[in-house]
Amino acid sequence: MRTALLALVLLAAPALAEENLTSMLSQDYLQITSNFNGSEITVFGAVENPSEHGIGNIVVVVRGPDTLMTVRRKDHIAGMWINSARAKLWLPSYYFIASNAPLGAIASSDTLSRYELGLSNLRADMVASDGDGAPYQAALVRAEQRAGLYRENPAGVETQNTAFRVHVPIPAAVPRGSYNVEVYIFRDGNVVSAQSTPFYVDQSGFERRLFEFAHDKPLYYGVATVLMGILLGWASTFFFRRK
Amino acid sequence: MEIYLPIAQMSVHWLIILSMGFVVGFLSGVFGVGGGFLLTPVLIFYGIPPGVAVATTASQIAGVTFSGVLTHWKRHSVDFKMGAVMIASGLVGSAIGVWLFAVLRRMGQAEFAISACYVVLLGTVGAIMLNESLRSFIARREGRSGYGRKPGQHHWLHGLPFKMRFRQSRLYISAIPPLVLGLIVGILSAVLGVGGAFVMVPAMIYLLRMPTNVVVGTSMLQVLFVSASSTILHAVDNFTVDVVLALVLILGGVFGVQFGVRAGAKLRGEELRLLMALLVLAVAVGLFYQLVVRPEDVYSLAAGSP
Numbered sequence: 001m002r003t004a005l006l007a008l009v010l011l012a013a014p015a016l017a018e019e020n021l022t023s024m025l026s027q028d029y030l031q032i033t034s035n036f037n038g039s040e041i042t043v044f045g046a047v048e049n050p051s052e053h054g055i056g057n058i059v060v061v062v063r064g065p066d067t068l069m070t071v072r073r074k075d076h077i078a079g080m081w082i083n084s085a086r087a088k089l090w091l092p093s094y095y096f097i098a099s100n101a102p103l104g105a106i107a108s109s110d111t112l113s114r115y116e117l118g119l120s121n122l123r124a125d126m127v128a129s130d131g132d133g134a135p136y137q138a139a140l141v142r143a144e145q146r147a148g149l150y151r152e153n154p155a156g157v158e159t160q161n162t163a164f165r166v167h168v169p170i171p172a173a174v175p176r177g178s179y180n181v182e183v184y185i186f187r188d189g190n191v192v193s194a195q196s197t198p199f200y201v202d203q204s205g206f207e208r209r210l211f212e213f214a215h216d217k218p219l220y221y222g223v224a225t226v227l228m229g230i231l232l233g234w235a236s237t238f239f240f241r242r243k
Numbered sequence: 244m245e246i247y248l249p250i251a252q253m254s255v256h257w258l259i260i261l262s263m264g265f266v267v268g269f270l271s272g273v274f275g276v277g278g279g280f281l282l283t284p285v286l287i288f289y290g291i292p293p294g295v296a297v298a299t300t301a302s303q304i305a306g307v308t309f310s311g312v313l314t315h316w317k318r319h320s321v322d323f324k325m326g327a328v329m330i331a332s333g334l335v336g337s338a339i340g341v342w343l344f345a346v347l348r349r350m351g352q353a354e355f356a357i358s359a360c361y362v363v364l365l366g367t368v369g370a371i372m373l374n375e376s377l378r379s380f381i382a383r384r385e386g387r388s389g390y391g392r393k394p395g396q397h398h399w400l401h402g403l404p405f406k407m408r409f410r411q412s413r414l415y416i417s418a419i420p421p422l423v424l425g426l427i428v429g430i431l432s433a434v435l436g437v438g439g440a441f442v443m444v445p446a447m448i449y450l451l452r453m454p455t456n457v458v459v460g461t462s463m464l465q466v467l468f469v470s471a472s473s474t475i476l477h478a479v480d481n482f483t484v485d486v487v488l489a490l491v492l493i494l495g496g497v498f499g500v501q502f503g504v505r506a507g508a509k510l511r512g513e514e515l516r517l518l519m520a521l522l523v524l525a526v527a528v529g530l531f532y533q534l535v536v537r538p539e540d541v542y543s544l545a546a547g548s549p
Contacts, residue, residue, distance in 0.1 A: 032247055033247065034246055034247050034487075035244055035245060035246060035247070036245070036247045036254060037245045037254060038254075069544060069545070070351070070544070070545040071542055071543065071544055071545070072351050072542070072543055072545060073541055073542050073543075074538055074541045074542075074543070075541070076537075079535055080355075080359075080534045080535055081534060081535070081536075081537065081538055081541070082352075082355050083351045083352060083354075083355060083543075086351055086545075135542065136542065139540065139542030139543075139544070140542075140544055142540065142542075143540075143542075143543070143544040144544070172245060172247075172253070172254035173252075173253050173254065175252065176252075203247075203249060207247060207249040208249075210249040210250075210486060210487070211249045211250065214249070214250055214478065214482055214484070214486070215482055218478045218479040218482060219475065219478070219479050221478050221484070221486070222474055222475035222476070222477070222478030222479060222484060223475055224486070225302045225474060225478065225484050225486045225489055226302055226305050226306075226471045226474050226475060228306070228486065228489070228490065228493075229302050229303065229305050229306025229307075229309070229489060229493050230305060230306055230309040230471075232306050232490075232493045232494065232497060233306040233307055233308070233309040233310045233493065233497050234309055234310055234313070236310060236497035236498065236501065237310040237313065237314075240501045
């Protein structure tokens with residue numbers, strides 16, 4: 001639905017206005033290495049043929065791959081706090097939104113929710129065991145904000161004449177997969193131009209091979225882990241005997 | 244410096260993990276227990292998903308225990324026949340435990356089950372140990388010898404069938420109690436990521452009445468095999484063994500154990516048991532507190548979901 005809308009805008013945008021949008025990423029492939037401590041990707045671009053009012057409002061959204069996440073609610077049962085209800089939600093594993101003005105000042109809440117702009121406008125396919133999924137989604141957004149995986153920055157788009165730039169923070173806990181950067185130009189509350197660019201996050205060679213080994217040949221992986229432990233334990237006795 | 248754990252898919256500070264391994268190794272060197280019952284809760288508290296914490300701790304235990312088994316083998320303080328009986332049922336127990344863990348995880352109750360089991364187990368064992376060590380403390384002060392094997396004393400366990408002779412332990416008892424004990428320890432190993440020595444050693448001394456000199460070596464032999472089996476089964480069924488985490492924990496652990504053993508040699512047996520009992524009780528109370536106090540957020544995002 002959202003993708004279809006975006007495609008429609010992309011097709012219709014040149015016809016709607018004379019403004020043309022070009023944007024690029026500082027890198028289209030991010031590698032998680034063994035000392036990965038978070039990183040940053042820069043989105044930069046320019047608006048060609050801007051109208052006399054300047055380049056308008058710019059909103060940049062970065063979405064990670066959608067994943068099925070489980071949120072559980074603890075209830076006070078027999079004096080203890082025990083998980084008793086849960087909801088399963090399909091939501092992006094990473095969401096970053098930056099703009100050059102507060103979202104509320106850029107477009108109506110209808111428009112924002114149509115394009116899923118803003119943490120309160122994310123739409124999830126969900127099943128909640130007690131019916132109402134909204135509190136679970138709110139809790140998920142809270143948890144992801146704490147983890148640095150969901151972020152809203154209403155002053156995150158730096159503009160200069162017709163050029164703009166956004167620093168996208170990539171935290172250490174970033175999930176692997178295909179990401180999408182969407183740039184929207186708003187004028188008078190409407191999208192006049194949009195562009196979408198993908199980038200990929202993957203583990204580097206060694207980490208990736210370990211991950212694949214663990215999932216493709218779990219038996220050998222388990223045995224290898226045990227043997228490594230035993231060898232290390234054994235080697236340490238020689239080390240200490242010599243001392 | 245941060246290192247990235249490929250299975251847990253998160254970055255951790257390697258010095259923190261290394262010192263966790265070291266401290267737990269040190270304590271296990273001092274007290275002669277595996278230390279898994281400390282390591283698993285500490286890892287979960289640090290933010291490692293419980294599944295990864297349990298499975299990876301099992302591999303750490305296997306690594307750290309191996310050198311201990313070698314040492315006891317050289318000192319002839321391992322009852323291999325008793326060990327074999329308990330390993331056989333322990334392997335079955337660890338398979339049951341890994342399956343049980345996967346079921347609990349799907350139900351969303353793994354974390355609660357782990358904490359609740361720890362509270363009950365550590366609370367009981369800690370209380371028994373505290374009681375025992377206080378009594379022998381008092382007995383020693385009054386000039387009597389502490390506890391010991393009272394020859395000729397009969398126990399209901401001696402009435403059970405399938406008797407076997409365990410030469411090394413100088414015992415002629417039914418195979419059922421060691422089999423049951425091995426099974427329980429196997430399940431505990433897989434569900435809780437513990438070696439199970441804190442259950443096995445007291446049971447071997449007080450229930451099976453094995454001589455204390457073979458108890459530690461024999462329990463280590465069983466722990467080695469059972470935790471190796473738990474690691475492999477967790478890797479196959481749940482994909483939760485993180486080899487990088489294991490590597491750092493083992494490195495810290497093996498050094499910790501060596502220093503711990505040296506420090507432990509300077510302490511007296513009764514004092515050791517008293518300290519150990521207090522430590523076990525402290526962990527139990529801490530975990531119980533976490534269960535009853537209202538959490539900051541009653542909603543939680545299941546780590547490593549789905």
